[in-house]
Amino acid sequence: MANTCESNRLYIRTAPQAGFWWYWKKDTRNLDTAYVGDVSAFTDYYEIPNGGIIGVSEEKGFASTADFSPIPDGVVLLYYRDTANVFTGTSVVILQSTSGDIYNKLLSSEVDGYNLIVRIFSVNFQEITEHTFPLPQIFDNQSPAELRTPCVLDYTRAAGEVLKQYCDQYVLVRILTDGAGGVTYSYTANSELCGYIAQQPEIFFTESKEIEVKENCYKNPVYVIWKNTLGGWDSWLFEGNQINTIETSSNGFYATDIDSIADVKSILKEIGKSAVSRITLGADMLTVARKQAISQIIYSNKVYILNSDGTIKNEIIVLPGTFVVDETKRATSSILFDAIVTDINTISN
Amino acid sequence: MAITLVGRPTSSIYESSPGGLLVSRWNSTGRFDKITYSFNVPEADLGTRLTVNVYEYGSDLLLGSNTYNPFRSGIFNVDISSFVKGYLYSEFAPDLDSLNSVDLGCSIRFYIGYTTGVTETRDILNPIYAVHSAMDVGNENGSNMKPFVPINYDIDDKALFLTKFTIPVLFTGYPLVISFLYDNYLAGKELLFNVIEQDVNGVLIDEYDYTIDTSKINRVNYIIVPLAVNSNCRKMVVGLKTGQDINDYYVDSGYVDEGYTQIL
Numbered sequence: 001m002a003n004t005c006e007s008n009r010l011y012i013r014t015a016p017q018a019g020f021w022w023y024w025k026k027d028t029r030n031l032d033t034a035y036v037g038d039v040s041a042f043t044d045y046y047e048i049p050n051g052g053i054i055g056v057s058e059e060k061g062f063a064s065t066a067d068f069s070p071i072p073d074g075v076v077l078l079y080y081r082d083t084a085n086v087f088t089g090t091s092v093v094i095l096q097s098t099s100g101d102i103y104n105k106l107l108s109s110e111v112d113g114y115n116l117i118v119r120i121f122s123v124n125f126q127e128i129t130e131h132t133f134p135l136p137q138i139f140d141n142q143s144p145a146e147l148r149t150p151c152v153l154d155y156t157r158a159a160g161e162v163l164k165q166y167c168d169q170y171v172l173v174r175i176l177t178d179g180a181g182g183v184t185y186s187y188t189a190n191s192e193l194c195g196y197i198a199q200q201p202e203i204f205f206t207e208s209k210e211i212e213v214k215e216n217c218y219k220n221p222v223y224v225i226w227k228n229t230l231g232g233w234d235s236w237l238f239e240g241n242q243i244n245t246i247e248t249s250s251n252g253f254y255a256t257d258i259d260s261i262a263d264v265k266s267i268l269k270e271i272g273k274s275a276v277s278r279i280t281l282g283a284d285m286l287t288v289a290r291k292q293a294i295s296q297i298i299y300s301n302k303v304y305i306l307n308s309d310g311t312i313k314n315e316i317i318v319l320p321g322t323f324v325v326d327e328t329k330r331a332t333s334s335i336l337f338d339a340i341v342t343d344i345n346t347i348s349n
Numbered sequence: 350m351a352i353t354l355v356g357r358p359t360s361s362i363y364e365s366s367p368g369g370l371l372v373s374r375w376n377s378t379g380r381f382d383k384i385t386y387s388f389n390v391p392e393a394d395l396g397t398r399l400t401v402n403v404y405e406y407g408s409d410l411l412l413g414s415n416t417y418n419p420f421r422s423g424i425f426n427v428d429i430s431s432f433v434k435g436y437l438y439s440e441f442a443p444d445l446d447s448l449n450s451v452d453l454g455c456s457i458r459f460y461i462g463y464t465t466g467v468t469e470t471r472d473i474l475n476p477i478y479a480v481h482s483a484m485d486v487g488n489e490n491g492s493n494m495k496p497f498v499p500i501n502y503d504i505d506d507k508a509l510f511l512t513k514f515t516i517p518v519l520f521t522g523y524p525l526v527i528s529f530l531y532d533n534y535l536a537g538k539e540l541l542f543n544v545i546e547q548d549v550n551g552v553l554i555d556e557y558d559y560t561i562d563t564s565k566i567n568r569v570n571y572i573i574v575p576l577a578v579n580s581n582c583r584k585m586v587v588g589l590k591t592g593q594d595i596n597d598y599y600v601d602s603g604y605v606d607e608g609y610t611q612i613l
Contacts, residue, residue, distance in 0.1 A: 202541065204590045205499040206529060207507045209517070211585040213577055216522040223523045227439040229379070230497065231455050231482030231569055232511025232528035237520040293513040302439035310445045310524040310573070 222281060223308070224316075226300040228293075235306075236283065236294050243280035244341075248273050251348060272348030277341040279316070284334035291333035295325050298337055305341075314341050352394050352465050355424070356387030358477055360493035373495035374476065375456075375530055376430075378437060379483020382492035384430040386461060392422040397465045399425070403432040406458040406476040412436060430479070430492075433457055437481035443526060443571040448542060448559050452528060455569040456480045480530070480569060482511075497530050499589075507588075511569070519585065525574040529589065531566050538591040539563070542572060546582040554579045561589070 218239045225235040251271040258264045286294065297303055298318050305314040316339040323337065359372035376384045388399060399419060403412040413432025419425045436457050444450035458478050462471040484492055499508040511528040519525040540561035546554040555578060561570075577585060 202590045204543070204588045205508055205535070206589040207509050208586050208588040209510055209512075209527065211525065211574065211587060212516055212518045213583050213585060214518055214520050216520075218520070218522075221520075221523075223520065225441060225526070227441075227481075228511070228513045229483045229485070230494075230511040230513065230528075231377070231452075231480045232513075233441060233452075233526045233571070234513055234517070235520075235523070235525065236518070237523060289515045293515070296513055302441070304441055306441075306523065308522050310443070312441065 222279070223306045224281065224297065224303060225306050226297045226303040228296045228300065234293060234296065236297075238281045238283055241282070245278045245280070246275055246344070247278055248275045250274075269349060273346055275344035275346055277344055278319075278338055279341050280336065280338050282334065282336035284332070286333045286335065288333055291325065291335060294335055295323070297335075298323050303339070316341050352391070352397060352399050352419075352425075352463075353389050354386060354461075354463060354470070354472060355389045356385070356426075357472070357475055358384045358386065358493065359475075360490050360495045371500045371534075373490075373493055373498040373500060375478040375480055375494040375498050375532070376492045377482040377484045377494055378430050378434045378479050379492075381486065382430060382483060383428040384433070384477065384479060384492065386427050386429065388419075388425045388427065388463070390419045390422050390425045394465070395419065395422055399427075400464050400469075401427050401429065402462040402464075402469070403429050403459050404462060404471070404473075405436075406460050406473070412457075412459060429461065433459055433479040437479065439481060443573060445524065445573060447562060447573070448575070449561050449565055449570045449572045451565050452569040452571050454481065455528075456530075458567055478530075478567075494530065498532050498534075499530070500532070500534050519574055519576075521576065527572050527574055527587070529570055529572065531568055531570045533567055535563075535591060536566060540589060540591050543588050543590055544575065545586040546577055546579050547584040547586070548581050549583040551584060554582055558590075 214237075218237060220239055220242060222238045222242055223235065224238060225233050228234045250273055253268050253270050255267050256264075256269055258267065283294065298321075300318070303316050303318055304312050305316055307313045319338045319340065321338075323335070325333075327333065358376050359374050376382065378384070386401070390397075390399075397419075398416050400414065400416045402414045404410065405412055413429070413435075415427075415432075417425070417427060436454075438454040440454055442453065456478050458476050460471065460473045460476045462469045464470065480494060482494065484490070484494065490496070496506075497509050497511060500506070508529065511530070517525060517527065540563060541558040542561055543556070543558050545556045548554055557578070559575065561572075574585070574587065
């Protein structure tokens with residue numbers, strides 16, 4: 001390729017193989033180092049067309065930012081700035097045009113997701129030029145910030161080529177090892193991917209559980225949910241006939257003092273009664289497997305009656321006893337149990 | 350020589366997997382369950398007191414502590430289940446407006462620290478889960494809940510849901526809850542709850558996915574099974590799925606980067 005460089009022009013190449021070139025006119029004014037880092041004062045810029053002429057006009061090299069006073073002619077200071085245009089620090093990157101070398105003071109981890117700002121300071125600081133190049137945000141994680149091989153007409157990446165992409169707070173996590181299959185993956189505006197990354201097929205990590213769906217036509221439904229021994233919650237709708245009872249017990253009696261039996265209506269008084277609401281639930285025509293699952297109600301440590309919206313209606317206590325779980329000669333089974341629903345608040349004398 | 354930790358309450362799948370040793374770290378805490386750590390006591394350390402502390406993973410809250418005095422050399426087993434049982438309870442309180450939510454009180458994640466003197470060694474890289482559950486007597490994995498943990502699922506051994514029903518019933522008009530162990534092996538993966546609807550004859554009507562809230566990881570999760578979309582659905586087949594481990598990033602052939610200029 002013929003060298004078409006013009007004199008008095010400084011060219012920057014961001015990576016030996018990137019092929020990115022910007023060119024601008026060199027100024028000859030001084031720059032006070034105090035301005036380094038104070039980007040808020042720099043609002044004027046003009047577009048520098050990216051791409052352009054490949055070539056070298058002059059070489060500048062600096063070991064540290066201390067060398068920036070005064071800024072020599074033609075030095076380009078590059079800042080990394082986040083998308084909110086907040087300056088992130090005093091680190092600067094000096095990329096200078098050489099036959100192929102780069103001076104890069106920043107690690108890729110410091111510039112991820114940031115825009116590359118090219119700022120050109122004139123030596124008398126009267127004219128500032130700046131251009132922002134949105135980084136493709138693609139970095140080789142093993143080396144300093146490096147732009148990928150450019151997108152050229154009909155240029156494609158080989159399947160299996162390593163890529164890591166940063167897209168506004170998250171990383172695409174789709175991989176493909178053989179270039180086949182998958183779906184087109186959507187990308188954010190910052191990703192600027194013009195291809196697609198196919199993903200591995202999704203796989204089940206749990207069993208496939210069959211669930212029977214019953215229509216809503218229940219008679220006298222009572223929906224019970226209980227803690228099973230696996231730590232999960234099982235449930236069943238008891239319908240048909242439930243028996244609601246109230247069990248009472250006396251809190252005791254006392255005799256009243258009397259002056260004359262002629263005035264007495266009664267001698268024995270009762271202190272009061274305790275009352276407990278109970279329910280008897282049952283289900284029949286159950287398969288053996290279903291009966292065994294429902295049987296966990298009778299020794300579960302937590303059993304509730306739920307409303308249809310899933311909220312708790314009552315916490316119930318299944319009364320202990322002896323229960324027939326299964327009869328081997330029967331094809332279907334049934335279950336019947338009593339539970340305390342609640343203590344009733346009563347009045348005492 | 351010193352007393353060293355040589356065994357944890359885990360149940361391994363295999364040792365030469367792509368991800369290294371895969372283990373189930375979930376343990377039940379029923380009446381007869383034990384959560385046992387094993388220590389090797391050299392002869393020279395007989396008479397040394399061993400203090401074992403149990404900490405909640407994440408908060409480092411001390412859950413319990415005990416000091417032991419091994420009286421013979423060899424393997425010394427410490428059951429710490431009593432330290433964590435007190436923090437577990439049963440309460441039905443799912444978020445009825447979300448697909449999945451944490452069953453608070455159903456599990457706790459912890460690790461142990463142990464010391465024979467001043468310096469404590471904390472086994473924080475190997476956190477264990479205790480679950481408010483009780484494995485069946487005769488369970489081949491003992492108190493370990495391996496069949497319910499999603500590991501090795503890309504080959505076989507799909508994790509089981511925490512239900513005793515072979516075929517649960519969704520009574521339309523009432524919520525059906527199904528629980529699973531959301532293990533750390535699923536960290537960083539997208540999780541989907543897949544639903545297949547079938548009619549009374551088992552013919553496919555529809556299939557769709559719901560997205561699981563991945564912030565509920567490392568706990569026992571309820572899933573409120575969504576109502577069938579189609580009115581003629583009489584059977585559902587449900588399951589949880591995810592993508593595979595991401596080890597590296599590759600591009601498909603035909604991928605072209607945008608935003609670059611052409612080299613002339």
